[in-house]
Amino acid sequence: MSHELRTPLNAILGYTELMADGAYGEPSEKMFGILKRLEANGRHLLGLINDVLDLSKIEAGQLELELSDYSVQDIAQTVRSTLEPLAADKKLAFKLELASDLPPGHGDGRRLTQVLINLVGNAIKFTDAGEVAIKAEANKGAFHVSVRDTGPGISAADQANLFQEFQQANNAITRKKGGTGLGLAISKRIIEMHGGRIWVESQVGRGSTFAFTLPVHVEQQVEPAWQAHTGNGGRGG
């Protein structure tokens, strides 16, 4: 399924980039602008497809965590090197506040990276001035990780629905901010499969902090409760 959905889009994106780069002759300035729009829309569609596939895989109980050793420091560094350019574009400071005594973790480092990229990506997207910070510490056998921003904050009413699918799309921010509206729903499930939980603390005008906690050692993936009663498509929240 995933192969079938992505293959034609890969071709569209590939030709578009080649055209923009002049592989078929120098495009006019106007055409170049349109090709860039084509590329941006194609990438957005690809993000949507990836997220929808991830979520349906999770909800069908087909996502298997690949459990192995990981380092929170390495994950945080990967996230920083991936997203710091975006923060720099908006002149935001990007801070890492990692405890010096973080133990090595055991879980799905790749999926946890995905979660952190999602949270930090959102923080950068919604913050126009100030800073974005990743903070991590460990105690009593659990990691506590948070992503803090100096953005506009989220009202209590909006917080209630934040972790549901396409929530961002409902209030039409998606088109403006370029998200898929699925990232937080996917992140929530990934954290829950690690036996952890994720939440938000925020007030309008005072920034937001997205935090999650999970066991340092995850020996087995947790099948979350929502799977037991999701016979008709299911929704967590």
Next chain:
Amino acid sequence: MEDEEDNRQIIRNMLAPTDYQISEVEDGQQALEAIAKQQPDLILMDIQLPIMDGYEATRRIKADASLRSIPIIAVTSYALSGEEKKARAAGCDDYVPKPFSPRQLLAKIQQCMPQ
């Protein structure tokens, strides 16, 4: 090697302005024969190939002393599914997830090309 005509054309068009010469094959079995005959400088290996997949083709190339030194760049679907680990375990020297950006793929080819 790559079984999708569009991807082959994109790579062909991408390499057209360079001095690299390319040879295309569509499945793993053909690839092994072509590689033994032509001794290329670099192999772009699509992983989802008919007949023999790219992992198996890579293992066989890396098991052959006369071919082992040819760098192999795996081109596979989707970055997050653990494919990079599998590709490296099979012996691929580098890895590009699809959708590949022609710009990035070309940079990687230049990086891996023996001097």
